[in-house]
Amino acid sequence: MIHDEPLLRYLGVKAEIQCFKPTLYTSEDSLRELDKVRKEADAVNRSRISVLLANKEMDQTLTVTHTLWAMLGVLPKAAVQLPHRHQSVALNLILDCEPGCYTLVGTMISAKEALEHANAAAVHGEAGDTAILIGHAKAALEQVLEASIVAKGVAKNHLDAAAKELQESIELANLGHIGSATLHAEAAVKHIKISDKYIDSAVIIQKP
DSSP, X not given: OOOSHHHHHHHTOOOOSOOSOOOOOOHHHHXXXXXXXXXXXXXXXXXXXXXXXXXXXXXXXXXXXXXXXOEEEEOOTTOOOOOOOOSSOOOOOOOOOOTTOOOOOOSEEEHHHHXXXXXXXXXXXXXXXXXXXXXXXXXHHHHHHHHHHHOOHHHHHHHHHHHHHHHHHHHHHHTTOHHHXXXXXXXXXXXXXXXXXXXXXXXXXXXX
């Protein structure tokens, strides 16, 4: 059961006006809708495969209550979810997973992390693992774009070039051209490495 009682207790207040009615999300309904989303043709291109559990009274925020947001999602085998941030507190409840599935939580994103993902994309491309290449290339692209926001000069130029190479890699991989996609991923690695020579520790985006 999801409700606002812990927040109200923390604030020392009481809910005296009923603003909406409770909503029941059955397991059958939720999993059926999630399965529909998972089977959609463009699901592989999304940063996450999920459904929002929204109360119909919250038609503007698409939330469960005025202050709580809930999502039910699945991370397919060999998939890599793109880095993202939350503007408020986020709690992840992992119901089931196989060994090897993990989550990374941090306070910053840097170009060095992008290099790890770009390298992984190139390696998996060589092995013919299209889906994994795409996952790592997307993760690298997200981090390169964030790092590029505050980068300057030569570093920014190479980060922007790396972003273009990663975009090409993703597009070609989606078209089934794994060889060409791998070459672009490798080119992105070179640009990120060069940018790292000119980038300093200030090129880090501190997350809230």
